[in-house]
Amino acid sequence: MIGLKMKWRHWYKMETTIEQRLSEQFKQQSTAWNGHSHLPIYQLKKRAFETFLQKGLPDSRDEAWKYTYLKKYLQEETENLNKNTYIFDLELFKSNYLNKKDKYFYWVLIDGKLDVSLSDCSPINGLEFNTLHSESAAQNIELPENALELIAFSLAKEHLTLHIDKIFDSNKSIQIIDIQTNKSSELNNSFINILINSEAICNIIYRPITTNEYESKLNSFINIELKNNSICNFTSIQNVNNKSYLIENKLIKQSKGSIFTNNQIALSGGLLRNNLYAVHVEQHCETNLYGLTCIAHQDHVDHNTVVDHAQPNCVSNELYKGIYDEKSTGIFNGKIIVRKDAQKTNAFQSSKNILVSDEATVNARPQLEIFADDVKCSHGCTSAQIDEKELFYLQSRGISPTLGKSMLMYAFAEDALQGIKNSDLKAEIEQTIASKLGLEW
Amino acid sequence: MLKIKDLRVSVEGKVILDGFCMEVNPGEVHAIMGPNGTGKSTLANILAGKEGYDIESGTIAYNGKDLLALEPHERALEGIFLAFQYPVEIPGVSNANFLKAAINEQRKYKGMEPIAPNDFLKLMREKMAYVEMKNDFISRSVNEGFSGGEKKRNEIFQMAMLNPQLAILDETDSGLDIDALRIVSEGVNKLRSQDNAFIVITHYQRLLNYIVPDFVHVLYGGKIVKTGGKELSLALEEKGYDWIKNEMEALV
Numbered sequence A: 001m002i003g004l005k006m007k008w009r010h011w012y013k014m015e016t017t018i019e020q021r022l023s024e025q026f027k028q029q030s031t032a033w034n035g036h037s038h039l040p041i042y043q044l045k046k047r048a049f050e051t052f053l054q055k056g057l058p059d060s061r062d063e064a065w066k067y068t069y070l071k072k073y074l075q076e077e078t079e080n081l082n083k084n085t086y087i088f089d090l091e092l093f094k095s096n097y098l099n100k101k102d103k104y105f106y107w108v109l110i111d112g113k114l115d116v117s118l119s120d121c122s123p124i125n126g127l128e129f130n131t132l133h134s135e136s137a138a139q140n141i142e143l144p145e146n147a148l149e150l151i152a153f154s155l156a157k158e159h160l161t162l163h164i165d166k167i168f169d170s171n172k173s174i175q176i177i178d179i180q181t182n183k184s185s186e187l188n189n190s191f192i193n194i195l196i197n198s199e200a201i202c203n204i205i206y207r208p209i210t211t212n213e214y215e216s217k218l219n220s221f222i223n224i225e226l227k228n229n230s231i232c233n234f235t236s237i238q239n240v241n242n243k244s245y246l247i248e249n250k251l252i253k254q255s256k257g258s259i260f261t262n263n264q265i266a267l268s269g270g271l272l273r274n275n276l277y278a279v280h281v282e283q284h285c286e287t288n289l290y291g292l293t294c295i296a297h298q299d300h301v302d303h304n305t306v307v308d309h310a311q312p313n314c315v316s317n318e319l320y321k322g323i324y325d326e327k328s329t330g331i332f333n334g335k336i337i338v339r340k341d342a343q344k345t346n347a348f349q350s351s352k353n354i355l356v357s358d359e360a361t362v363n364a365r366p367q368l369e370i371f372a373d374d375v376k377c378s379h380g381c382t383s384a385q386i387d388e389k390e391l392f393y394l395q396s397r398g399i400s401p402t403l404g405k406s407m408l409m410y411a412f413a414e415d416a417l418q419g420i421k422n423s424d425l426k427a428e429i430e431q432t433i434a435s436k437l438g439l440e441w
Numbered sequence B: 001m002l003k004i005k006d007l008r009v010s011v012e013g014k015v016i017l018d019g020f021c022m023e024v025n026p027g028e029v030h031a032i033m034g035p036n037g038t039g040k041s042t043l044a045n046i047l048a049g050k051e052g053y054d055i056e057s058g059t060i061a062y063n064g065k066d067l068l069a070l071e072p073h074e075r076a077l078e079g080i081f082l083a084f085q086y087p088v089e090i091p092g093v094s095n096a097n098f099l100k101a102a103i104n105e106q107r108k109y110k111g112m113e114p115i116a117p118n119d120f121l122k123l124m125r126e127k128m129a130y131v132e133m134k135n136d137f138i139s140r141s142v143n144e145g146f147s148g149g150e151k152k153r154n155e156i157f158q159m160a161m162l163n164p165q166l167a168i169l170d171e172t173d174s175g176l177d178i179d180a181l182r183i184v185s186e187g188v189n190k191l192r193s194q195d196n197a198f199i200v201i202t203h204y205q206r207l208l209n210y211i212v213p214d215f216v217h218v219l220y221g222g223k224i225v226k227t228g229g230k231e232l233s234l235a236l237e238e239k240g241y242d243w244i245k246n247e248m249e250a251l252v
């Protein structure tokens, strides 16, 4: 019997490609569009999916996917599913994640659908939201280029769009919680579209969550457009169980004088793959990319960033730090493109990593493609080490080497959090990192 | 409390201490003086357990225990404290977190519960007053961006927080202005008791005007060549080290 079952599974895997499984998913979802499928948004989704099928999934021939064999992750099937025993505990979720109504506006996606009752859907000054079914859903949207964005765009059950205006009160942050409660081994997809109008200021937090017990796979596509002189501070917190996979695609378009800051906080997850592409559509933009990775087990983090200096007089700063323990692996691929016309560009990049265990590995690769001549560019990838003098100083005050090392790693991480302006959020992240490092403060 | 016998130490093949002997009892203050490069900091570092020194022979007993067999943090937990000549900056670790960790390690060692946050703050405030530390200091990173004098004050502040049994002050007076010198010395004097002891390494009499030593030792040629009371430091201030060097050579 067992032999037979094994064989069947093997056969099944051989025969059904990921593309086919996704096609099946797409077909099922499009039946839910009944009567609306002629609307522009659905036409666009259809085109996106067809484009994806033509492209196919990236594989190791693609430079950017050399160290993350995507198909392996997507192919994997969820084991030991018992759909009947698991109940999503709404009250617990509310008290854990939606407990700071005074500090955040919450938007909650449950299994890809906006939960209106949990989200702040009542009118907010300077903030408008749209869903997939709204009239304007297809507005402002161009067909994305890469396969994962196409998948997310076409398969997302919801298109959450936030329009943020100048009059929006940025003292409160916007928090988007993307929770997966289903136990299917299929890929879940989210599409979030953020449009920031001229001179608007906003803090946005994106928090994908999987339930503790179950593994899930989430592919999200976050499209952000910043109009003139707007400011957006974005933080993604990835802290899911080791069986879950998160793929996050961010596409950022910046207009004149805008400032975009991204904080990529990777704390736990079987696969955390982050693609970020920021392009300056007009002059005088500033892009700040901070990343902090603190992982263990066999977690695999793969950061892929591209800053596309397509216009003159723009600045970009990038600082990614990582602490890798046990058998975790990390990739940092940071590309800076300075186009021919992008004179007076200032672009800085730095990636620093600490390997806590001998079995952890990191592969950091900066890539500069510079076609303009009047530019200031610098980059550096270093593997950092615990400073023996600092450690001795701590030890000389009675602090054990183990605790001392943790304290120094915490200190090492600290400046990668400098981009986070929301003090409540920062404290939360610091606390999580401290406890991951075994610190009790 | 502390018994150093016939210590011979070298660094990278160069002998620094040779035939060094010293004994310190509870309640005593010992001053060690001596020309630059004679091994005063070396001695202090060896007591604290710093790596990189070759201890070729000799013994150090601390409260009857073999000090050299203890790890640096174990020595601290046993009550040894070194106020460094050049304190290290630790960016990213706040003074508050640093000291809380140190105090809790000490409490754990004694089988006590971690200190309550309020008690910790109270203790901090109280001891900060000892050395007139500024308030913003709590949240600042350890020694980062501190002036030379502030770093030295911070060493004494830490000492006050940890309340060691044997404190070694390595040129804590250098870099201090006149007021700071007084403040730091008064801080030290407040901590003096019948149960603890101090080894004060200094080049100048002015510190010893405030922290009055029971013994003054002169370190030269790898060992203590002269020991006296506080009057010895006054003589050194007046005459320099040459007469001692000459005396030594006359012996040879």
Ligand SMILES: Nc1ncnc2c1ncn2[C@@H]1O[C@H](COP(=O)(O)OP(=O)(O)OP(=O)(O)O)[C@@H](O)[C@H]1O
Pocket (backbone or CB within 6 Å): B011, B012, B016, B034, B035, B036, B037, B038, B039, B040, B041, B042, B043, B052, B085
């Ligand atoms: N790591 C080392 N490598 C090489 N030489 C060293 C090392 N550490 C100390 N020394 C040497 O050992 C000798 C003693 O140094 P030490 O710092 O103990 O002197 P000191 O008496 O404290 O001097 P000062 O009064 O200037 O502070 C010096 O000659 C110094 O250069």
Ligand SMILES: [Mg+2]
Pocket (backbone or CB within 6 Å): B040, B041, B042, B085, B170, B171
């Ligand atoms: Mg010295």
